Amino acid sequence: MSRFPVTLTRHILEQQAAHPGAKGDFSLLMAHIGLVGKMITSSLRRAGLINILGLSGETNVQGEAVKKLDVLANETFIKVFQTNGLVCALASEEEEKALVLPEAWTQAKYMLLFDPLDGSSNTDVNMPLGTIFSILRHHDPRQSPQETDLIRRGREQVAAGYLLYGSSTMLVYTTGQGVHGFTLDPQIGEYVLSHESIKMPSRGSIYAVNEGNYHKWPAGMRRYIDQLKVKDKSKGRPYTGRYSGCLVADVHRVLLSGGIYLYPAEVERPEGKLRLLYEASPLAMVVEQAGGLASTGTERILDLEPLTLHQRVPLLIGSREDVLEAEAAVKATA
Numbered sequence: 001m002s003r004f005p006v007t008l009t010r011h012i013l014e015q016q017a018a019h020p021g022a023k024g025d026f027s028l029l030m031a032h033i034g035l036v037g038k039m040i041t042s043s044l045r046r047a048g049l050i051n052i053l054g055l056s057g058e059t060n061v062q063g064e065a066v067k068k069l070d071v072l073a074n075e076t077f078i079k080v081f082q083t084n085g086l087v088c089a090l091a092s093e094e095e096e097k098a099l100v101l102p103e104a105w106t107q108a109k110y111m112l113l114f115d116p117l118d119g120s121s122n123t124d125v126n127m128p129l130g131t132i133f134s135i136l137r138h139h140d141p142r143q144s145p146q147e148t149d150l151i152r153r154g155r156e157q158v159a160a161g162y163l164l165y166g167s168s169t170m171l172v173y174t175t176g177q178g179v180h181g182f183t184l185d186p187q188i189g190e191y192v193l194s195h196e197s198i199k200m201p202s203r204g205s206i207y208a209v210n211e212g213n214y215h216k217w218p219a220g221m222r223r224y225i226d227q228l229k230v231k232d233k234s235k236g237r238p239y240t241g242r243y244s245g246c247l248v249a250d251v252h253r254v255l256l257s258g259g260i261y262l263y264p265a266e267v268e269r270p271e272g273k274l275r276l277l278y279e280a281s282p283l284a285m286v287v288e289q290a291g292g293l294a295s296t297g298t299e300r301i302l303d304l305e306p307l308t309l310h311q312r313v314p315l316l317i318g319s320r321e322d323v324l325e326a327e328a329a330v331k332a333t334a
Contacts, residue, residue, distance in 0.1 A: 008034050008171065008182045008191035015175070025109050026135075026159070029086045030173070033133055034182075034191055037163040037171055039076050040117070040131065041184065043069070044165050069123045070094060073116035073131065087112045088138050089145040091309060093278040098147040098309065105144045110158065111136045113150060115278040118162075119246025130248025131163040134282040151277070151309055154302035160282035162248045170194070172252070174289040179255075195256070200292040203321040204258025208243045208250040216266040221297075224329035225262075247274070251283050251317060255290055260318035260326060264297060272296065272314035276306050280315050293323035297330035 012027045074094040081087050088105035091098040093115040101108070117123070118130040135158045138145050161173025169184040171191050181195030207228050214222060228239040239259070244250055250261045265272050274280050284294030284301035294301040294317040304313065316326045 005185075005190075006193035008193075011180065011182070011193055015177075025086060026175075028084075029110055029112075029135065030159070032080055032084060032086060033161075033163075034171055036077055036080050037131065037169060037191075038184065038189070039080075040073050040163070041165055041169045043072055043076075044129065067117075067120045067123050069129075070117050070120050077112075077114055077116050081112060086110065089147075089150060090114075091147075091150050091277070092116060093275055093310070096310075098150050100145055100147075102144060105138065106141055109138055109141070111138050111145060111150055113277050113282075115275065118248045118279070119244070121245050128164065128166040128244055128246045128249035130165065130246055130252075132248060132279055132282050133161055133163075134277065134285075135159040147309060151306045153305055154276075154281035154284050157281065157285050160285040162252070162283065162286070164248050164252050166249065170252070172198075172255070172286060174286050176285075176289065179286055179290045198255060198290045200255055200287065200290045200319055201258030202291070202319055204254060204260065204319045205237070205239050206242050206254060206257060206259030207239045207262065207322075208241070208254065208259070209262040209264075210243060210245075211241070213266065216268065217264055218267055218330070220329045220332045221262075221264045221326075224326055227329075247279060247283070251287065254318040255287060255292070258319045258322075260316065260322040262317075262326065263315045264330070265314040270314075272312045274313060274315050276301070276304060276311045276313045277309065280313050280317075283315075283317060287317050291320060292318055293320045295323055295327050297327055 009031060012030050016027050074092055078090060081090055085104045086108060087110050088108035089098055089100045089111040091113040113134040115132040118132055119128060122129055136152060137158050159173060159175045164170045170181055172181040179198040181198060182191035183194040185192050230238060242253060254261055263274050280301050287294050296314045297316055316323050
């Protein structure tokens with residue numbers, strides 16, 4: 001590592017310098033997302049010691065059981081951004097409705113959507129977890145934002161990224177000009193540039209999917225997964241299965257190493273499971289900026305016109321050639 005490492009703060013300020021009209025609002029917004037990551041990291045490191053593991057006894061808007069750490073991560077985001085004046089609206093996967101901040105909408109340029117703690121089934125077993133975020137621009141500061149202003153196509157995102165909590169904490173983000181990864185150095189309390197201008201291989205040798213759902217998939221998807229396990233030297237097969245139960249961790253692996261992550265449509269659940277605005281769209285922006293693709297199997301994720309705040313979609317995401325091949329398998333049975 002360089003003697004003078006490039007911190008997240010320095011990197012953002014250097015990016016800001018390329019935009020003469022910038023006033024620093026976006027730089028502060030990203031710095032506060034980094035702060036949230038530090039706060040969640042601190043809580044996760046002590047989770048087993050301060051009784052914040054296990055279920056909270058509540059269910060979220062999707063009807064899913066909520067873990068104590070889900071609640072903590074969600075509250076951390078809201079507390080940090082509710083009063084700093086950087087965003088005029090917040091939307092969380094854990095909240096039924098968007099939170100509009102009337103005291104901020106006249107000056108705040110941005111709106112923030114987030115999945116506060118992805119992979120919460122891993123919370124009690126010391127496995128990887130993540131946070132996903134999406135940033136949108138508030139176009140008209142003369143009017144208070146409405147919930148419908150947050151329901152936009154992925155191509156309208158100003159920036160997107162994720163935090164990964166594992167053996168180290170990483171922040172990976174894009175503003176539409178490449179993808180950069182930063183690792184939190186606990187000795188100095190700063191995120192340091194560790195993965196500059198990430199580029200995905202056009203094809204990988206890893207697939208990540210919950211094969212417990214195999215018999216729920218359409219025939220074309222089952223055949224595709226079966227194919228990945230057959231040796232084919234021309235395409236680098238057989239592929240290796242790697243599934244952690246944390247979307248962020250699995251997508252991060254294919255982002256760096258190539259391959260494909262799949263949460264496909266099911267015969268009885270064609271709408272899919274993952275949330276478009278909180279999970280699929282922001283990760284699609286990251287992966288496509290690194291040269292990959294993200295699809296429902298029939299449509300590009302970034303082109304989808306969302307209808308509701310908590311809309312679900314199937315997701316095929318990863319290396320370009322792998323996703324195109326998976327799409328072909330889905331369309332063959334459409």
